[in-house]
Amino acid sequence: MGILSKKLCMVGDFGVGKTSLIRRFVERQFSDRYLSTVGVKISRKTMTIADSERGTQDLKLLIWDIEGQTKFKAIAPSYLQGASGILAVADLTRQETVEHLADHIRNFLAINQHGFIAVALNKADLIDREELAQIRNLLEQPSEQVIGVYQTSAKTGESVDTIFEHLTKRIWTKGN
Amino acid sequence: MSVLLNKLFIPSSVEYLAIDAQLFILELSAKVHQFTDCPQELKLGQDARLAFPELVGIETILQEILCGQRSDFELQGIARSTSDGRTLYLNLTCEKIGDNLILLAEDVTEMMVLRQSLMQRANEAELLLSALTASEDYNKKIISSMGDALFVTTVSGSIKTANQAAQKLFHYTESELIGTSISKIITDRDFLYRASQQNLLSGDFLKNVEVLCRTQDSQEIIVEFSCSAIQTTTKGLLAFVYIGRDITERKRAEAETNRALAQQKELNELKSRFVSMTSHEFRTPLTSILMSVDLLENFADQWSETKKQTHLQRIRQCSLNMKDLLEDVLTIGRAESGKLDFKPSLLDPAEFCCNLAEEMQLTIGQQHTIQFICQADLIRQAWLDEKLLRHIFTNLLSNAIKYSPQGGTVDFTLTRTGDHLQFIVRDHGIGIPPDDCQHIFDSFHRARNVRDIAGTGLGLAIVKKAVDLHRGKIECSSTVGLGTSFQVCLPLTKAAESSGLPDHL
Ligand SMILES: Nc1nc2c(ncn2[C@@H]2O[C@H](COP(=O)(O)OP(=O)(O)OP(=O)(O)O)[C@@H](O)[C@H]2O)c(=O)[nH]1
Ligand SMILES: [Mg+2]
Numbered sequence: 001m002g003i004l005s006k007k008l009c010m011v012g013d014f015g016v017g018k019t020s021l022i023r024r025f026v027e028r029q030f031s032d033r034y035l036s037t038v039g040v041k042i043s044r045k046t047m048t049i050a051d052s053e054r055g056t057q058d059l060k061l062l063i064w065d066i067e068g069q070t071k072f073k074a075i076a077p078s079y080l081q082g083a084s085g086i087l088a089v090a091d092l093t094r095q096e097t098v099e100h101l102a103d104h105i106r107n108f109l110a111i112n113q114h115g116f117i118a119v120a121l122n123k124a125d126l127i128d129r130e131e132l133a134q135i136r137n138l139l140e141q142p143s144e145q146v147i148g149v150y151q152t153s154a155k156t157g158e159s160v161d162t163i164f165e166h167l168t169k170r171i172w173t174k175g176n
Numbered sequence: 177m178s179v180l181l182n183k184l185f186i187p188s189s190v191e192y193l194a195i196d197a198q199l200f201i202l203e204l205s206a207k208v209h210q211f212t213d214c215p216q217e218l219k220l221g222q223d224a225r226l227a228f229p230e231l232v233g234i235e236t237i238l239q240e241i242l243c244g245q246r247s248d249f250e251l252q253g254i255a256r257s258t259s260d261g262r263t264l265y266l267n268l269t270c271e272k273i274g275d276n277l278i279l280l281a282e283d284v285t286e287m288m289v290l291r292q293s294l295m296q297r298a299n300e301a302e303l304l305l306s307a308l309t310a311s312e313d314y315n316k317k318i319i320s321s322m323g324d325a326l327f328v329t330t331v332s333g334s335i336k337t338a339n340q341a342a343q344k345l346f347h348y349t350e351s352e353l354i355g356t357s358i359s360k361i362i363t364d365r366d367f368l369y370r371a372s373q374q375n376l377l378s379g380d381f382l383k384n385v386e387v388l389c390r391t392q393d394s395q396e397i398i399v400e401f402s403c404s405a406i407q408t409t410t411k412g413l414l415a416f417v418y419i420g421r422d423i424t425e426r427k428r429a430e431a432e433t434n435r436a437l438a439q440q441k442e443l444n445e446l447k448s449r450f451v452s453m454t455s456h457e458f459r460t461p462l463t464s465i466l467m468s469v470d471l472l473e474n475f476a477d478q479w480s481e482t483k484k485q486t487h488l489q490r491i492r493q494c495s496l497n498m499k500d501l502l503e504d505v506l507t508i509g510r511a512e513s514g515k516l517d518f519k520p521s522l523l524d525p526a527e528f529c530c531n532l533a534e535e536m537q538l539t540i541g542q543q544h545t546i547q548f549i550c551q552a553d554l555i556r557q558a559w560l561d562e563k564l565l566r567h568i569f570t571n572l573l574s575n576a577i578k579y580s581p582q583g584g585t586v587d588f589t590l591t592r593t594g595d596h597l598q599f600i601v602r603d604h605g606i607g608i609p610p611d612d613c614q615h616i617f618d619s620f621h622r623a624r625n626v627r628d629i630a631g632t633g634l635g636l637a638i639v640k641k642a643v644d645l646h647r648g649k650i651e652c653s654s655t656v657g658l659g660t661s662f663q664v665c666l667p668l669t670k671a672a673e674s675s676g677l678p679d680h681l
Pocket of ligand 1: 067123
């Protein structure tokens, strides 16, 4: 298989911006139009990561854009099989999506207990800083597999590259 | 050599890919190319994960299938972008066949596209709902937290919404307000009429109108209301929004300021009256004194002893007048600044009055008689401040004499009514014009009919202060030309002492 491939999944409620985050990260674009994802769509992105001990490495990311969870349909566990990590995404303007993060994380860890999780509190461009602090208090005490909580915006690009880079690097250095 | 000798069981809508344990491609069906987004990687002997990236990560699962630990693995609804820009969906199933694996790909585009359009609608509706709820929540929070009272009524004035501030201001619960008429709150009919006459077209609205309102406990409060008509969701049907701010407090503060201003004005008047009084009252005796001194200086050696005595007597009398005046000014000054003390002691009121009347009779001529009459069985002891009593009755008696220029009797009576002592000083003198009656107790005020009768206008002011210190009452009734009567009522109880000074002094 030549270069190293790693599977990442985007999980979260519908409409939180999973597709938009991938689009920003891979294509450097954003659209205000909402097109709900059904099933799953895989995007590829090759990243070069550097580490003082291990040197540099090219890594092929396979990013799974998974249909968002709705009241009627949970995320199919089969999609999460074999993922090295997930981006658990919530929409800062919808409190319930933040509350659901803990479930998404638990479901993933049930399938892959050594997987890594990065939490994206997305649409940060729509919310005041003070409100943000309040919402962050809602988050449960993170599991040790959670590498960090990021306020992201697919619209402005805030922290989008960072969250993917941090997650990928952690998978590479500590991963299975 | 075909691994799929018995591939007959594979339906025609399904394409396949046979792979070995290392995931290298062994065989592929004719149209399986359409299901990969990397057709160039789809060739015999190639790693199947390049053309089907879904296999990355599930290598262990595939091995389990090969070992028979697991029968199959399925991924549904994998999206692929086709070269012509369409999206194609497939279900991918992996099963064991012989010693190898077979990957079956079934086109489910039609079903998934249908599902997408359903999901799209459902999710959009859900997002809209959540946005609406959020903004409704937000508006509700704003409305309930605003400090001003807010009512929304129907055209007929029935209350539909009342926020917390409104409930608090008017002392109603929300359920008591909903459905009742706004006229129960706003009692100003004219305002309600004007409010109901507004329409959407005019664009303007009633702004900051002070209206009288009534709370549940029938208190009247002044509220500054603005009212405007709004369009309800039913086209053509209006609702009215009333926003009100309680200005009772502001009004009270305004009234207080006005009162303070009036007091200030009164004080200024008092000062100027004082200046004009003193300049007059001091100048007259001073002029007399200076004149007598002048005369004595120049003519004393030519004058008889009696004439000299007359002038010396005049100087003494004028000086005494000035001393009295000065004392009055000092007393009123002490009273005004609250420094006049009330120090009651047990004394016999009748004895006090009788002595005072005799004392005064000595200083006035034969022209006037002070007649003291006392109720026979009057109590012998009462808590009274002798010094203040002296202020009260020397002033009242000397006034009675002063304003009876033709002479006559002054009646001084003392009776008891309930727990009060009642003193009456009645003369048959010139009287006080009705207009002046209400001002007689003000400092420096003198009635207009006093003409050239000397006086400072301080006496009655001092009397009033002394009566107040006793927590007593003084009243005056008078008819011009017939005479004046002052009634002083002083409480017998010691309460006056313990309650101390009246607070307005
Ligand atoms: N302002 C703002 N809007 C965003 C952001 N991210 C996504 N959106 C918008 O949110 C809506 C949903 O975004 P998607 O990326 O389609 O959401 P999703 O999580 O993929 O939704 P599903 O596919 O239904 O699960 C779209 O209208 C986006 O334009 C963001 O960071 N800021
Ligand atoms: Mg999506």
